[in-house]
Amino acid sequence: MKKLSAIALIFVLMFSTLLGGCSSSSKSSSSGEDTSLDYIMYKGELVVGLDDSFPPMGYRDDNNNIVGFDIDLAKEVCKRMGIKVKFQPVSWESKEQELSSKNIDCIWNGFGITPEREKVLTFTEPYMSNPQIFVVLANSGIKTEADLKGKVVAAQSGSTAYATIEKNTKLKDSFKNFIGVEDNVKALMDLEVGGSDAVAMDTVVARYYMTKEPNKYSIIKDTTILDEEMGVGFRKGDNALCKKVEDTLKEMKKDGTLAKISKEWFGEDLTTIGE
Incomplete structure (x- = not known):
């Protein structure tokens, strides 16, 4: 009986280990x-x-399909890894919680690398530069950062632009109001109808919209809220997965695939990893 009990215990432990590998950290x-x-x-x-x-970087097209520059990168990386990719929309304010609870495996969507985020996440090397800037309507008369004094400024809640301005109390207090909005699309829509006077946002996003509507928006010159670089974020300590994705991106940089994808979206190669 003792021998049978011991064998049964071994099977229980083996089964528990298999379950743990699928559902635990x-x-x-x-x-x-x-x-x-x-x-x-x-x-x-x-x-x-x-x-x-x-x-x-990642958005829904007219057919409700998720498309974008980062989408194409992730698809190619997963193809080379021999796995499928699933794109899971999340609230940007709760992205870290979604990651820690394993609802997602990484954050890959124009994700800025900051010291605060590096404390709780593991990042790949930067693959693109993306300074945070102010966007205004081209006919607004706002030309400099000083012109924003007494104005309403918006930024996407949870973004690095929002967090940076929140910390810069001198700049923030010079505004009439500083508001957080759901996403950059809404922020630009509010700007267009007079809900705000300026939007703090990513250069790559601003350039994209300015290409689509060249005479509608302008960027405040000689003003950078934050010099930011983009990376793929993983759970803290997921170094093996991070390195595999990073090495695959470097491979794509070396063979010209990154340049090709970048030129399709931006007209030039803006990628920096492996340089």
Whole structure:
């Protein structure tokens, strides 16, 4: 009986271990071993968390399909890894919680690398530069940062532009009001109808909209809210998965695939990884 009980216990422990590898943290609680890449390869899918209202990085087209520059990058990376990719829209304000709860496996959507985020996430090397700037209507008469004094300024809640201005009390207090909005699309719509006088946002997004409507918007010159670089964010300690994605992006940079995708979206190669 004791022998049978021992054998039964072994099977229970083996079964529990298999379940734990599928549902628990990507790190072994006992050994600290990084199994993040094994976890993804085993399930055969990378779930990418994104804001689906963030053109040209990731957004919905007229047919409600999620498209964008980062979408094309993620698709190619997963293809080379031999796994599927799933794009999961999330609230940008709760993106880190979605990641920690394993509803998503990474954050990949024009995601700025900041010291605060690096404390709680693991990032790839930067793959693109993306300064945060102020966008105004071309006919607004606002030319400099000083012209924003007494004006209403908006930014996407949870964005690095929003967080940076929140910390810069001198700049923030010079505004009549500083408001957070759901996404950049709404921010620009509010700007157009007079809900705000300026929007703090990503250069790549601003350039995209200015290309679509060249005479509608302008960027306040010689003013940068934050010099930012983009990376792919993973759960803290998911180094093996992070390195695999990073190495694949470097491979794509080397063989010209990154340049090709960038030129399709921006007309030039703006990628920086591996340089």
